[in-house]
Amino acid sequence: MPLLQVKNMTHFFSGLRAVHNYNLVIEPGEIHGLIGPNGAGKTTIFNLITGVYTPTEGEILLEGKSIVGLQPHEIASRGLGRTFQNMRLWRHMTVLEHVKMAHYSKLTYGLVGAFFGTAKRYREEGEIEEHSMELLELLGVAQFADQNVLNLPYGVQRKVEMARALAVKPKILFLDEPTVGMTPEELVGMMEVFRTIHKEFGPAIFLIEHRMKVVMELCEQIQTLNFGEVIAEGTPEQIQRNPKVIEAYLGKEEVE
Amino acid sequence: MTYFFQNVINALQWGSFYALIALGYAMVYSILMLFNFAHGDIFMAGSYIGFGVATGLLYLVTSGFFSLPHWLILVLTIIISMFLTSFLGILVERIGYRPLRNAPRASAAITGLMIGIILETGNLALLGARRLGFPSLIMTKTYEMGGVFVTNKKILVVLVSLGLMLALDQFVRKTKWGMAMRAMSYDFVVVPLMGVSIDVIAPLTFAIGSALAAAGGVLYGIAYPVLDPYMGILIGWKAFVAAILGGRGSIMGAALAGFLLGFIEIFVTMIFPSTLRDLIAFSIVLVILTFRPYGFFGKPYSAKLRL
Numbered sequence: 001m002p003l004l005q006v007k008n009m010t011h012f013f014s015g016l017r018a019v020h021n022y023n024l025v026i027e028p029g030e031i032h033g034l035i036g037p038n039g040a041g042k043t044t045i046f047n048l049i050t051g052v053y054t055p056t057e058g059e060i061l062l063e064g065k066s067i068v069g070l071q072p073h074e075i076a077s078r079g080l081g082r083t084f085q086n087m088r089l090w091r092h093m094t095v096l097e098h099v100k101m102a103h104y105s106k107l108t109y110g111l112v113g114a115f116f117g118t119a120k121r122y123r124e125e126g127e128i129e130e131h132s133m134e135l136l137e138l139l140g141v142a143q144f145a146d147q148n149v150l151n152l153p154y155g156v157q158r159k160v161e162m163a164r165a166l167a168v169k170p171k172i173l174f175l176d177e178p179t180v181g182m183t184p185e186e187l188v189g190m191m192e193v194f195r196t197i198h199k200e201f202g203p204a205i206f207l208i209e210h211r212m213k214v215v216m217e218l219c220e221q222i223q224t225l226n227f228g229e230v231i232a233e234g235t236p237e238q239i240q241r242n243p244k245v246i247e248a249y250l251g252k253e254e255v256e
Numbered sequence: 257m258t259y260f261f262q263n264v265i266n267a268l269q270w271g272s273f274y275a276l277i278a279l280g281y282a283m284v285y286s287i288l289m290l291f292n293f294a295h296g297d298i299f300m301a302g303s304y305i306g307f308g309v310a311t312g313l314l315y316l317v318t319s320g321f322f323s324l325p326h327w328l329i330l331v332l333t334i335i336i337s338m339f340l341t342s343f344l345g346i347l348v349e350r351i352g353y354r355p356l357r358n359a360p361r362a363s364a365a366i367t368g369l370m371i372g373i374i375l376e377t378g379n380l381a382l383l384g385a386r387r388l389g390f391p392s393l394i395m396t397k398t399y400e401m402g403g404v405f406v407t408n409k410k411i412l413v414v415l416v417s418l419g420l421m422l423a424l425d426q427f428v429r430k431t432k433w434g435m436a437m438r439a440m441s442y443d444f445v446v447v448p449l450m451g452v453s454i455d456v457i458a459p460l461t462f463a464i465g466s467a468l469a470a471a472g473g474v475l476y477g478i479a480y481p482v483l484d485p486y487m488g489i490l491i492g493w494k495a496f497v498a499a500i501l502g503g504r505g506s507i508m509g510a511a512l513a514g515f516l517l518g519f520i521e522i523f524v525t526m527i528f529p530s531t532l533r534d535l536i537a538f539s540i541v542l543v544i545l546t547f548r549p550y551g552f553f554g555k556p557y558s559a560k561l562r563l
Contacts, residue, residue, distance in 0.1 A: 052445075076449040090442040092555075093435075100432075101439050105451030107432040111460075114431040115423075121431070168450070 001064050003028045003204050004049070004080075004172055009058030011048055011228075018044045019228045022058070026172065031198065031205045033215040035239075036225035037248055042208045043085065045225070046174055050082055051075040063171075077105065081170030081203070085177050087161045089149045095160050096145040099132035100125075102167035135163045138200060139193055155186035159193060166197060172204040173197070179211055187211070194218055216240065224248065258403035263522050269410045269479065271518020272417035276472035277495035278502065278510035279424065280345075280465025286441040286505035287454075287461050290361055293368030294348055295469060296492010297375040300485065301344055302470025303390070303477045304379060306337040310391045310474075330393040334416065334474050338467035345466025346459045354458070372489075379485040387484045390477030413475045420471055421511050424464070428507060437461060441505060497541060503554025513552060517541070 006024040010017070019041050026032050034042050048055045051072040060068050067075050076082075090098065107128065113121035136142040139159045149157055158178060165173060179190050191214060198205065209215045215222060216236040224232040224239060226248040232239055239245055277299050284292045292298075310333040317324055324332075352371045356364045397408040428434035436452045437460070448454070476491075477483060498517045502509030521537045528536055545551070 071448075073448045073451055073453075077451060082449075084446070088443050088446045090439045093438055093442075097435055097438075101435050101447075102450055104432055104436060109432070111433070114427060114433050125430075125432075164446075 002026060002061075003030075003063060004206070005059075005061040006049065007059040007061075009045075009048060009055045009060065011044065011053065011055045011057075017228055019048065019055070022228075022230060024223070026204050026206060028171070029198075029202050029204055030221065031207065031219050033207045033209060033219035033222040034225060035209060035212075035215055035222060040225040040248075041228040042225055043176060044228075046082065046176055046206075046208065049075075050080060050174060076168070079169075079171035080174065081165040081168055081172070082174035083161050083165050083176060083178060085180065085208075087157060089157055089161060091150045092148055094146050094148060095136065095141060095152070095163075096129065096132055098149065098160055098164045099135055099167050100128050102164045103128045103132070105168075132163075132167065135167060136160075138196060139163050140189075153186075155182060155189060158182070158186075158190060162193060162197070166201060166203075169201065170203050172206060175205060175207045175209075177208050177210060179209065179214055187214070191217065259526070261402075261404045263526050264519075265404065265406055265410060267519040267522035268515070269413045269518075270522055271515035272413050273472050273476055273491060273514075274495045274498045274517050275421065275511040275514025276417055276468050276475075277492060278498040278514040279421070279507060280469050281496055281499035282502060282505055282507050282510035283437070283461050283465045285499070286507065287437060287458055288353065288357075288364075289505075290353075290364045291368065291496060291499070292348070292353070292462070292465070293365060293492075293496075294352070294371035294375060295368075295465065296488035296490075296495065297372040298341065298344060298348070298466045298488070299469040299473050299476075299492060299495075300379070300483075300488030301375055301473070302337055302341040302466070303473030303483055303487065304383075304388075305340050305344075305470060306333055306474035306477055307388055307390055307483055309333045309336045309340070310393060310477075314391055314393075326393050330412075330478070333393065334471055337470045337474050341470030341473075342463035342467040345462035345464075348466075349459045349462040353462075354455070357454075372492075376485045376489075383485075385485075387482050390481035390483055392481060393478065409479055413479055416471065416475060420468060424468070425508065427464075433457075433460060497538070501541060501544065501551050503551030506551065506553035509551060509553030 002025045004024065004026040006022060009019060009022040011019040022045060034045065036042055044053070047053050049060055051067065051070050051074070054069055059066060062075070062078055062080065067078065107124050109118060109121040109124055112118065133142060133145065136145055139162060141156055141159045141163070144152055144156055149160055162178070179187050182190060194205070197203070207215070207219065219236060222234065222236055222239045223230050224245045231244045231248060232242040277295065280295050280298070281291055284290070310329065313324070313329045313332060316322065317329065348371055352367045353364060356367055394408065399406050428437060436447065436457055439447045440452065440454065440457050444454070494517060495514060498513040499510045501517065502511070502513035520540055521533055524536045525533050
C-alpha cells in the first residue's frame with residue numbers, strides 16, 4: 001500500500017482551473033519532487049493535500065484512508081508534516097521554543113499544572129526540551145537554541161523550520177521550496193540536512209523545488225507541472241531529457 | 257524630597273490599577289488583533305463580584321459558620337473574584353467575539369462597546385443606581401519612613417499587582433499555554449497544525465485578562481471603597497491608552513506603560529492643580545506617541561503575515 005496516493009484531483013478557484021486531473025503515488029521513504037514554472041500550481045497541490053483547501057474533485061488517501069475534507073491539524077496529526085515557502089517562523093520566539101511548541105499535543109498537563117507548576121509539568125517540559133535539543137543538534141543548530149529566530153541567518157532559520165516540522169515525527173514531509181534564496185554554501189548545508197533527515201528518520205519527502213541541482217540529486221521520482229497539469233513524470237534522467245519540460249521552462253524553440 | 261517619595265508611592269499604587277487592566281487589553285490584542293472595549297467594564301464587574309464575595313464571606317463569619325481572620329478573607333476574596341470573573345471573560349468571548357471572528361474589525365470593536373454598555377446597565381438594573389461601599393476588610397495602618405507615609409493598603413496593592421504580573425510573565429514564557437499564545441500572536445497557519453486551537457487559546461486569553469482586571473477591581477475597592485456601575489469607563493480608557501503606549505499587544509510593555517501613566521498623572525498633580533491632571537497627562541502621552549507611534553515595545557509588522 002502506498003503511503004500517499006492522490007487520484008484524479010481537480011481544483012477550481014471560482015471558475016479558474018488551478019489543478020487538473022492530478023495523480024500521485026508516494027511509497028514510504030521515497031523522495032518525490034514537484035517542479036514547474038511559477039504559477040504552475042505546485043503550492044496549490046500542497047495546500048490541497050494538506051487540507052488548507054478541499055479539492056473540487058478527486059481522492060486523497062494517506063495510508064489507505066481518505067483525508068479529503070479533514071482539517072489541516074487532523075491531517076498533520078496523521079503524520080503529514082510540512083514547511084512553508086515563507087517559513088512562517090514566530091519572530092520573537094527562540095529556536096528551542098519553536099521545536100518545543102511542535103510537541104504541544106504531547107504535553108498533557110492542564111491549567112492547574114501551568115499555574116502552580118506541578119511535578120508533571122516540569123517532567124514533561126524537561127523531556128520535551130531534551131528531545132528538542134537532540135533534534136537541533138542533529139540539524140547542527142543547537143548552539144542557537146536560546147536565540148530569537150529573527151536574529152539568525154537565513155540558512156539557520158530554514159533548519160529551525162525543518163526541526164519544527166520533524167519534531168512530530170512525520171511519516172511524510174512536504175517541503176515547499178526549502179532552498180529558495182539560499183547562498184551556495186547554505187545550499188550545500190541544506191542538502192546535507194535533507195540526507196541526514198532521511199537517514200535518521202526515514203520519512204517520505206515530497207519536495208517543491210526550483211533548483212535543478214537539488215531535485216536531480218535528491219529525488220527518485222519527479223513530476224513536472226505546468227498550468228495545473230502534469231506534463232512529464234519520471235526519474236531525474238528522464239525528466240532532464242524530456243522536450244516538454246525544456247519547453248515549459250525555456251519556451252518553445254522557433255523553427256524557421 | 258519626602259514629598260517626592262510620597263508621590264512615588266502614590267504613583268506606584270495608581271499605576272498598578274492601570275497596569276493590571278492594560279494587561280488584559282494587550283493579551284487579547286496580541287491574539288485576536290482587536291481591543292476588547294468591554295474590558296473596563298469587566299474591571300467594574302470584577303470589583304462588584306469582589307464586593308459580593310467579601311460581603312458573603314463576612315456574613316458567614318459574623319453569623320458563626322466558620323471563623324476566618326480578616327486578612328484571609330481578603331486573600332480569598334481576591335482569588336475567588338479572579339476565578340469567577342474569568343468566566344465572565346470566557347462568556348464575553350463566546351457570545352460577543354467568537355461569532356464575529358471573521359467579521360470586519362469595526363463590527364468586533366463595536367461588540368466590545370455594546371457588551372460594555374450591557375454590563376453597566378445590567379448592573380444598574382440589578383443593583384440600582386446607588387453606590388456601594390466596599391467592605392473594609394483590613395484596618396488601615398500607616399507606617400512612617402523618614403517622613404514618607406505608607407499605608408498597608410498601598411503596600412498590598414503594589415505587591416499583589418507585581419506578584420500577579422510576575423506570575424503572568426512566568427506563565428507566558430514557561431508553559432505550553434503561554435507558548436501557544438505567543439506563537440499564535442505571530443501566526444494562524446502553523447500553530448493550529450500542532451493541535452493548538454484558537455477556540456481554546458482565545459477564551460483562555462480572555463479568562464486571564466479578566467482575572468487580572470478582577471484583581472485590579474478588588475484592590476481598587478480596597479483602596480477607594482466606593483463602587484458605581486460606571487467606575488470602569490474612565491479607568492478602562494486610560495488603561496487602554498497605556499496598552500497602546502506599551503506597544504500594541506506587548507504584554508510587559510502594557511504593564512510598564514500602566515505604571516508610567518500612573519507616574520505621569522501623579523507627578524502632574526504634584527506641580528499643577530489636580531483639575532488639570534488629565535489634560536496635561538494625556539497631552540504628554542500624545543507627544544510620546546508622536547515620537548514612538550508603535551509605543552515602547554510595539555513592533556511595526558503587518559497582521560496579514562499571520563494568515
